[in-house]
Amino acid sequence: MDLGLTDRVALVAGASGELGAAVCRRLAQEGARVVLLGRDQTALEAAAAALRAQGGQAQARFCDLEDAAALDAVVADIADTAGSLDVLVSAAGSTRRVPAYEATDADYEHAMTNKFLINVRLVLSVARVMRQQGHGRIVVVSGVGGIQPMDVHLPGGASNAALSLFAKGFARVLAKDGVSLNTVNPGAVTSPRLRGHHEARAAAQGMTLAEAREHLLTEIPLHREAEAAEVADVIAFLASDRASYLIGAGIDVDGGQVAGL
Numbered sequence: 001m002d003l004g005l006t007d008r009v010a011l012v013a014g015a016s017g018e019l020g021a022a023v024c025r026r027l028a029q030e031g032a033r034v035v036l037l038g039r040d041q042t043a044l045e046a047a048a049a050a051l052r053a054q055g056g057q058a059q060a061r062f063c064d065l066e067d068a069a070a071l072d073a074v075v076a077d078i079a080d081t082a083g084s085l086d087v088l089v090s091a092a093g094s095t096r097r098v099p100a101y102e103a104t105d106a107d108y109e110h111a112m113t114n115k116f117l118i119n120v121r122l123v124l125s126v127a128r129v130m131r132q133q134g135h136g137r138i139v140v141v142s143g144v145g146g147i148q149p150m151d152v153h154l155p156g157g158a159s160n161a162a163l164s165l166f167a168k169g170f171a172r173v174l175a176k177d178g179v180s181l182n183t184v185n186p187g188a189v190t191s192p193r194l195r196g197h198h199e200a201r202a203a204a205q206g207m208t209l210a211e212a213r214e215h216l217l218t219e220i221p222l223h224r225e226a227e228a229a230e231v232a233d234v235i236a237f238l239a240s241d242r243a244s245y246l247i248g249a250g251i252d253v254d255g256g257q258v259a260g261l
Helices: 020-030 041-052 067-080 105-131 152-176 194-204 209-217 226-237
Strands: 007-011 033-038 057-064 087-090 136-141 179-186 252-254
Touching: 007 020, 007 067, 007 105, 020 033, 020 041, 020 057, 020 087, 020 226, 033 067, 041 057, 057 136, 067 105, 087 105, 105 136, 105 179, 136 152, 136 226, 152 179, 152 252, 179 226, 194 209, 226 252
Parallel strands: 007 033, 007 087, 033 057, 087 136, 136 179, 179 252
Antiparallel strands: none
């Protein structure tokens, strides 16, 4: 299926992470001009160079998403330089895994700052550009922890829930300006971040890491973790015109972990 992403300008935040990197590869394979955004200059330059070596179009841009003025300037410059800004995928932000009784105010503040607020700031910045263009696709990576509570992920889950609600509400506003906004909720994706989840579970319940991993897998009907590329495939579809009638959707890519209606 041709997703129609050839020469589309796609900004990917959190591009140096496991999932963000997979999204960049997938979009580059579809012919998009990928802009990798983050604050780890060395990692982003290496990732962009790797994409170019594989025949993709890619460049790295550096910005701390906590700096609103710098972010607005970078977003505006990308749009001006490229001539448009067609796609935003935000896989930015991380939260700490911590047992419920050990979570402090600082853990909740960290989660809201490093997941919810930076994504809201990024979406608003890009949305202002896309509104002027009259078109655009935004995909925000939230997480199943915002739908199905996990006792070692309550601060992160709370921030994901807030982010998903914001996205669904703002999507209804953006749709009137020709911009779509949807969220993807990954489940267990093979990554260093997932190891942190297992470590928190093991510490909370006196398990080994292997037992903690098996504990999570028993909740997943497919009984395996996802590869980042599997989630990236869904994101690429949402970033394309093939998803033209999806507005404010939350897609769970979780192997059936979340039991929904």
